[in-house]
Amino acid sequence: MVNQARLVVDAVVLAGLTIAAWWLWMGWDTTYQVDAVTGARTGPYEPWQVVGCVLCLVVLAVVGAIRLPRWVVVLVMSVAFTVAWSMTAIATATGPLWGVGALMVFVGMVAGSCVVVAVVRKVRGDGKALSGT
Template sequence: MDEKSRRPARPVLWTVGLAVAAAVAYLAFLGWDREKDLDPVTGAETGPYEAWQVVGLALVVGALAFLAGRKHQVVAALAAIPVVLTLAFVVTAVTGPEPGLWPIGAALMALGSAAGTAVMALIGRSTANRFPR
């Protein structure tokens, strides 16, 4: 098989791989935590996520987007990461105890993850152009 006949599959493989990796990261960091925390002093309810969970997910998907950009797969990153994160959020929110405001959260997740993915993928692409292997 020559190089030209294998090329079209590469973006598809990147998209699928990034989608699977983003789903696993979401489940690892956020998918298991469903309970809100109650502050005994103030009575305020927080959560269900701790800051470290959100930061951890952001670091992992940011690294995925950077790597994809470095390999010139910016479109694959934008097609996979924000879509999977938004879908995972929607499923988690709709099946949770208080599903009322999920459309707002989904819109914020879609916009935020798309913006973050774009920034990190473009940074990765620019470093690939400046520092080729």
């Protein structure tokens, strides 16, 4: 029972920190930049925000892969980040295309977290990268 309780607590903490990474690095920025000369619109995120967020997510996935079963890390981080992203997207969306973006974010999170977890498990010599605990 203690191991299950630790698993739940660790998963909830991982979800909370994943959501925090979104909000601290990118969730607060909804301002687009317009080039005065070309009229091109970019943003809302700056490259440093994306890099900072990705680095935080990598650290969380590494720690998660050490403490939790691999499938938990992939599922928790992917769902938590997608939900956080979606909350911002829904609030600023002018149409239903935010759902396509949410799907892309989810697939990207699954792929990225799978890669990080697999590398951690390989480095640790834990055998199969995405199976078991």
